[in-house]
Amino acid sequence: xxxxxxxxxxxxxxxxxxxxxPPAQAARFGxxxxxxxxAARDVAVLSAALEALPxxxxxxxxxVLDQALSxxxxxxxxxxxxxxxxALLVSFVEALPFQASxxxxxxxxxxxxxxxxxxxxxxxxxxxxxxxxxxxxxxxLADRTYVPDSDSSRRVxxxxxxxxxx
Amino acid sequence: MKDGVDIPLVPLRTPDTVMRLxxxxxxxxxxxSFLRTLMRALAADKVEVKCTVWQIDAAGFGHAVYxxxxxxxxxxxxxxxxxLPADQRTDRVIATAWDTAYVLYDGxxxxxxxxxxxxxxxxxxxxxxxEQDLVLSRANKSVRLxxxxxxxxxxxxxxxxxxxxxxxxxxxxxxxxxNGKFGIADxxxxxxxxxxxxxxxxxxxxxxxxxxxxxxxxxxxxxxxLTRALKRHLGIGxxxxxxxxxxxxxxxxxxxxxxxxxxxxxARVRGQRQIxxxxxxxxxALAARAAQHLEEWQVPDPDHQKRIDRLRAAWxxxxxLFRAEAFAKxxxxxxxxxxxxxxxxxxxxxxxxxxxxxxxDLVDDLADTMxxxxxxQVVPFPDTQTLKQEIEHHALWxxxxxxxxxxxxxxxxxxxxxxxxxxxxxxxxxxxxDLESPxxxxxxxxxxxxxxxxxPEPLTAFLAxxxxxxxxxxxxxxLSRYPYGEIRDNLxxxxxxxxxxxxxxxxxxxxxxxxxxxDRWTRITLCQGAPLDxxxxxxxxxxxxxxxGQ
Numbered sequence: 001x002x003x004x005x006x007x008x009x010x011x012x013x014x015x016x017x018x019x020x021x022p023p024a025q026a027a028r029f030g031x032x033x034x035x036x037x038x039a040a041r042d043v044a045v046l047s048a049a050l051e052a053l054p055x056x057x058x059x060x061x062x063x064v065l066d067q068a069l070s071x072x073x074x075x076x077x078x079x080x081x082x083x084x085x086x087a088l089l090v091s092f093v094e095a096l097p098f099q100a101s102x103x104x105x106x107x108x109x110x111x112x113x114x115x116x117x118x119x120x121x122x123x124x125x126x127x128x129x130x131x132x133x134x135x136x137x138x139x140x141l142a143d144r145t146y147v148p149d150s151d152s153s154r155r156v157x158x159x160x161x162x163x164x165x166x
Numbered sequence: 167m168k169d170g171v172d173i174p175l176v177p178l179r180t181p182d183t184v185m186r187l188x189x190x191x192x193x194x195x196x197x198x199s200f201l202r203t204l205m206r207a208l209a210a211d212k213v214e215v216k217c218t219v220w221q222i223d224a225a226g227f228g229h230a231v232y233x234x235x236x237x238x239x240x241x242x243x244x245x246x247x248x249x250l251p252a253d254q255r256t257d258r259v260i261a262t263a264w265d266t267a268y269v270l271y272d273g274x275x276x277x278x279x280x281x282x283x284x285x286x287x288x289x290x291x292x293x294x295x296x297e298q299d300l301v302l303s304r305a306n307k308s309v310r311l312x313x314x315x316x317x318x319x320x321x322x323x324x325x326x327x328x329x330x331x332x333x334x335x336x337x338x339x340x341x342x343x344x345n346g347k348f349g350i351a352d353x354x355x356x357x358x359x360x361x362x363x364x365x366x367x368x369x370x371x372x373x374x375x376x377x378x379x380x381x382x383x384x385x386x387x388x389x390x391x392l393t394r395a396l397k398r399h400l401g402i403g404x405x406x407x408x409x410x411x412x413x414x415x416x417x418x419x420x421x422x423x424x425x426x427x428x429x430x431x432x433a434r435v436r437g438q439r440q441i442x443x444x445x446x447x448x449x450x451a452l453a454a455r456a457a458q459h460l461e462e463w464q465v466p467d468p469d470h471q472k473r474i475d476r477l478r479a480a481w482x483x484x485x486x487l488f489r490a491e492a493f494a495k496x497x498x499x500x501x502x503x504x505x506x507x508x509x510x511x512x513x514x515x516x517x518x519x520x521x522x523x524x525x526x527d528l529v530d531d532l533a534d535t536m537x538x539x540x541x542x543q544v545v546p547f548p549d550t551q552t553l554k555q556e557i558e559h560h561a562l563w564x565x566x567x568x569x570x571x572x573x574x575x576x577x578x579x580x581x582x583x584x585x586x587x588x589x590x591x592x593x594x595x596x597x598x599x600d601l602e603s604p605x606x607x608x609x610x611x612x613x614x615x616x617x618x619x620x621x622p623e624p625l626t627a628f629l630a631x632x633x634x635x636x637x638x639x640x641x642x643x644x645l646s647r648y649p650y651g652e653i654r655d656n657l658x659x660x661x662x663x664x665x666x667x668x669x670x671x672x673x674x675x676x677x678x679x680x681x682x683x684x685d686r687w688t689r690i691t692l693c694q695g696a697p698l699d700x701x702x703x704x705x706x707x708x709x710x711x712x713x714x715g716q
Binding site: 001002003004005006007022023024025059062063064066067069070071072073074097098116119120122123124125127143144145146147148149150152153154157158159160161162166 | 256257258259260294296297308309310333345346347348349350351352353354355405407408539540541542543544545546547548580581582583584586587588589590591596597598601604624625626629630633634636637639640664683684685686687
């Protein structure tokens with residue numbers, strides 16, 4: 001079975017929320033998962049990131065990257081202190097809204113090379129396949145964000161009747 | 167995009183004025199609405215629609231295919247009609263069967279593709295779709311009108327005009343899914359294609375083609391053709407619930423771009439000091455059409471009917487201002503707007519839609535600015551002090567409600583486990599608030615503001631201690647670049663009416679004849695008065711606020 005990028009993004013965002021990530025970080029993770037999977041990177045790191053919630057890279061990477069973006073916006077070096085290059089970090093960088101990449105400086109660790117005047121290129125996403133285990137994990141986590149159905153919810157929650165014949 | 171330097175422009179209405187629920191819930195379709203844009207594009211491309219497959223039995227069940235070439239690409243609407251028991255007919259997301267189901271297909275479907283779609287489309291969310299399937303939809307009959315039209319046609323007569331006028335459609339779509347849902351193509355697949363680049367263009371194309379199918383179906387079952395005037399007036403209904411409301415909150419850049427385009431168009435037109443005689447006469451004629459449209463707009467809900475009645479009366483009272491001679495005076499449009507400040511938002515928003523109509527040359531280019539090709543281009547704030555100042559400058563609307571009161575926080579948005587249907591609950595009477603969807607933007611901004619330290623510190627250091635505030639901080643960061651991106655009201659207050667959000671979005675689609683069934687559910691009509699497939703060449707763009715017999 002193949003999945004659309006939008007499906008994966010939405011499911012991953014819900015999964016992160018179901019696993020305890022706040023909404024903004026969860027939504028960002030959804031974008032990262034699409035980048036990661038379409039680049040055919042290691043699926044296991046996505047599962048591990050979800051398992052690490054409510055801590056781990058899903059919360060940590062956005063903070064470091066946002067600081068680097070903010071620094072870049074002020075003309076300062078966009079350092080990424082304390083981070084080492086890994087596949088998930090690369091996906092986080094490539095999911096930024098701007099053209100950006102990682103740069104190893106040798107002595108000072110990683111830096112973000114970013115052009116704040118150039119949006120990230122949006123190509124046609126590939127169909128996503130071969131990640132059934134991750135899909136199952138994300139589906140289970142996403143289910144935690146849904147409110148169980150009840151009779152009263154069913155009758156009044158949507159503001160419409162249960163049948164319509166006009 | 168036109169060179170704005172050459173166009174006289176008055177200041178845009180402010181976000182604090184425009185982005186209020188009450189005003190959003192008073193919006194009307196304009197010539198920038200997506201269906202209008204699509205019709206112009208179809209006409210410019212001289213698109214022809216051909217029914218290439220018609221495997222429908224005498225009772226109206228089977229499948230059909232409509233083919234067209236648009237912007238250099240082939241597309242097909244595959245329509246599947248089935249026999250639906252009355253007790254299963256519901257417009258809710260939780261439905262599991264429908265009268266008809268549809269797929270907008272990318273290309274010309276071969277026999278295998280057609281067989282696949284005929285098997286899967288009726289299952290809707292319960293099936294999986296492919297990258298060749300661009301849009302997935304379904305529609306239920308207006309049983310009363312459909313049966314009446316069939317009966318009359320079979321008897322050799324045309325249907326009762328009053329019934330056609332009252333209902334306005336033969337079927338209602340109950341979902342039009344795009345952008346990757348259930349495995350269909352991501353929007354990115356076709357976003358750069360001519361004609362389909364604008365927001366919801368593929369969905370609008372699907373809706374327009376479904377309307378054709380409903381005409382053909384009723385004529386097939388009835389055994390005779392409808393008159394052209396009746397067919398033109400038979401649009402396609404739509405039943406819309408809470409699912410549309412979160413979209414506006416979750417896509418602030420799109421919302422900004424839609425509103426910005428509309429407000430810029432309005433500012434350009436208001437900036438016209440002198441219009442020519444033809445434009446003045448056109449405005450007068452359209453104002454008269456609007457009056458007739460209001461007369462024909464009847465809804466069962468007594469409260470909403472009273473609101474329509476008040477608008478009718480106010481529009482009639484303003485009639486002297488709508489004469490061609492009045493419009494021809496210097497600065498008439500700006501004066502009309504200034505004068506309307508004391509009128510209802512309903513009248514103001516109808517006026518807004520009216521005055522854009524004759525000025526296509528001035529405003530139609532703005533349709534190209536209404537998509538969101540890049541996502542939010544926002545740089546995070548460096549420190550808490552900058553964030554605090556930004557909230558105080560741009561988000562006072564978020565700080566004013568007393569969210570700790572029951573009235574200001576009574577409602578919560580959630581997604582039901584039943585087919586993931588969006589719903590609203592009462593926080594103090596119902597379970598589930600712990601799984602609340604994060605649509606409470608105002609409350610989140612105020613909570614963030616309350617936690618900001620007195621002494622400035624790097625924002626990321628603050629967010630490391632308060633990760634829950636990242637969403638609010640991100641939304642505030644976008645306010646200066648996307649000023650129309652936030653609804654400036656409390657979306658969890660007991661006074662919040664989701665129907666206002668639905669009407670805003672639906673008006674951008676081009677909907678008219680809003681027929682609210684509750685404060686969170688509405689029926690509407692799309693494509694009423696829109697050109698039929700053989701009319702694109704001569705009347706593609708003159709169907710704003712359609713009236714019977716037009």
